Amino acid sequence: MGATDDGALGEVQPRLTVAITEAREAKRPPRESGLFRVVVAGGGVAALEAILALRELVGRRAQIDLLAPNPEFVYRPLAAVEPFGLGEVQTISIDQIAADIGFVPHRDLLESVDPGRSAVITAGGCELVYDALLVAVGARAETALPGALTYSGPESNDELRALLDSLRAGNLRRLIFAVPPLARWALPLYELAVLTARYARREGIAADLLLVTPEAEPLELFGPRASEGVRQLLAIEGVGLHPSVAPAAVRDGELRLASGEALEADAIVALPRFLAPPIPGLPQGPNGFVGTDGFMRVDGLSGVWAAGDITWFPIKQGGLAAQQADAAASGIANRLDPAVEMRPFTPVLRGALMTGWTPHYLRAPLRRPAEGSAGTTAPLWWPPSKVAGRLLAPYLGRLRDVEPASPPLEDLGSPTETSLAEREADHQDALELALTAADLDARERDCVAALRWLEVAEHLNLTLPPEYARKRERWIAQKAMQGPEAR
Numbered sequence: 001m002g003a004t005d006d007g008a009l010g011e012v013q014p015r016l017t018v019a020i021t022e023a024r025e026a027k028r029p030p031r032e033s034g035l036f037r038v039v040v041a042g043g044g045v046a047a048l049e050a051i052l053a054l055r056e057l058v059g060r061r062a063q064i065d066l067l068a069p070n071p072e073f074v075y076r077p078l079a080a081v082e083p084f085g086l087g088e089v090q091t092i093s094i095d096q097i098a099a100d101i102g103f104v105p106h107r108d109l110l111e112s113v114d115p116g117r118s119a120v121i122t123a124g125g126c127e128l129v130y131d132a133l134l135v136a137v138g139a140r141a142e143t144a145l146p147g148a149l150t151y152s153g154p155e156s157n158d159e160l161r162a163l164l165d166s167l168r169a170g171n172l173r174r175l176i177f178a179v180p181p182l183a184r185w186a187l188p189l190y191e192l193a194v195l196t197a198r199y200a201r202r203e204g205i206a207a208d209l210l211l212v213t214p215e216a217e218p219l220e221l222f223g224p225r226a227s228e229g230v231r232q233l234l235a236i237e238g239v240g241l242h243p244s245v246a247p248a249a250v251r252d253g254e255l256r257l258a259s260g261e262a263l264e265a266d267a268i269v270a271l272p273r274f275l276a277p278p279i280p281g282l283p284q285g286p287n288g289f290v291g292t293d294g295f296m297r298v299d300g301l302s303g304v305w306a307a308g309d310i311t312w313f314p315i316k317q318g319g320l321a322a323q324q325a326d327a328a329a330s331g332i333a334n335r336l337d338p339a340v341e342m343r344p345f346t347p348v349l350r351g352a353l354m355t356g357w358t359p360h361y362l363r364a365p366l367r368r369p370a371e372g373s374a375g376t377t378a379p380l381w382w383p384p385s386k387v388a389g390r391l392l393a394p395y396l397g398r399l400r401d402v403e404p405a406s407p408p409l410e411d412l413g414s415p416t417e418t419s420l421a422e423r424e425a426d427h428q429d430a431l432e433l434a435l436t437a438a439d440l441d442a443r444e445r446d447c448v449a450a451l452r453w454l455e456v457a458e459h460l461n462l463t464l465p466p467e468y469a470r471k472r473e474r475w476i477a478q479k480a481m482q483g484p485e486a487r
């Protein structure tokens with residue numbers, strides 16, 4: 001661009017900036033006068049947990065505006081069970097949650113932050129001024145191992161179903177589940193391997209399944225006792241384990257490993273790597289992740305917090321995202337009311353590995369994995385949930401009408417070896433009771449009651465056994481045929 005062009009632009013630019021600012025201000029949604037205004041960007045686990053925590057800490061003393069492009073909250077971690085016919089991805093309307101908890105939803109995207117003016121600019125051209133901003137926009141899943149099926153949630157389910165169809169048709173037999181380097185939350189891949197093994201057995205399909213991971217021990221973040229349990233689970237299910245080596249590339253029907261070895265495979269399933277998109281005005285480090293202190297305050301900015309997959313924390317996991325959100329909410333509440341104590345992020349990892357029947361629960365304080373529990377089929381926290389959000393898990397249970405009240409999620413003490421067996425047996429009894437009650441009601445042609453019992457069983461167990469997932473479809477159809485008097 002020449003000097004004259006520069007000069008002309010130099011004159012136009014300030015007027016343009018003023019015009020854009022005026023236009024945005026005209027579109028600025030009103031603030032309830034005098035209220036402390038919190039803007040939350042994101043419509044996932046961290047955002048909703050933070051809003052629930054804020055309501056718990058400061059009640060209605062804050063106006064909360066939520067910016068999210070998605071009309072529904074999608075409970076992604078249960079996505080993997082869907083192609084195996086074990087359940088469905090739960091979705092809940094954000095407007096419904098907004099009406100219930102009390103926040104203002106905006107179907108829009110955070111585009112940039114203007115920290116100098118304590119304002120965010122949205123993709124729709126709005127400007128929202130904040131007293132506190134929480135950035136919880138998650139991260140974008142990208143292929144880590146080109147040539148493999150990258151499993152990143154519900155959007156990968158069609159590809160996964162096609163792979164299972166090919167397995168059933170006998171078009172492939174050797175399947176490798178590959179944990180790419182830096183995929184620290186590897187549990188979903190163990191889950192896929194175990195679910196595939198069970199599926200193959202159920203359908204009478206011959207399959208050679210192998211899990212390849214850079215971890216020295218299976219799911220080593222949970223500590224040695226849990227790893228031993230997962231190792232046994234893989235062995236029982238017939239999934240081979242190739243630990244301590246990173247998958248490097250997929251080529252010519254082989255998985256090449258960083259060690260130079262090559263493993264033949266008809267198909268490879270891998271986890272994604274994560275990146276955060278640029279948000280101007282927000283300091284972002286490598287791969288776009290946002291640096292914070294232990295209270296989730298964004299480095300270098302005042303009045304701005306971040307939580308969840310967008311942050312620098314290397315383990316991208318919903319339970320941890322919720323814990324970060326709780327820490328951020330306490331900091332925001334403290335800014336509004338100094339009497340509220342700020343709580344730091346003290347990570348405890350809780351995971352429920354879906355097996356096709358009873359989940360395998362695991363728990364460990366991240367900084368002391370040696371204190372982690374052994375895996376158990378009885379829940380290690382209540383309510384049982386795939387994403388162990390302190391407030392989100394009970395809230396979702398209440399929305400589905402399966403938790404009568406919503407006291408915060410609570411750890412159930414680590415069982416000793418004897419109490420573990422007792423607890424597992426009690427849990428199994430409770431589950432069987434719910435399923436038997438469902439069958440009895442169905443026999444009486446009371447589909448409504450039968451379906452209620454299935455909800456209870458699903459809540460206790462996170463998924464239904466395959467035959468009950470099929471029964472549920474049948475009973476839903478029968479209920480529809482019985483007409484409105486059945487409701």
Ligand SMILES: Cc1cc2nc3c(=O)[nH]c(=O)nc-3n(C[C@H](O)[C@H](O)[C@H](O)COP(=O)(O)OP(=O)(O)OC[C@H]3O[C@@H](n4cnc5c(N)ncnc54)[C@H](O)[C@@H]3O)c2cc1C
Nearest residue numbers: 042043044045046077109110137138308309316317318319
């Ligand atoms: C296959 C799979 C299985 C998993 N299993 C488990 C599990 O068993 N247990 C567990 O705890 N975790 C699990 N996770 C991880 C868990 O889903 C994530 O860690 C968690 O969802 C992160 O929460 P978040 O709120 O940071 O991000 P997300 O839940 O991804 O939410 C981000 C939100 O921000 C919105 N958004 C994006 N950009 C913008 C923007 N510019 N402005 C405003 N909003 C925006 C998105 O639409 C979305 O609503 C699993 C993940 C995958 C992929």
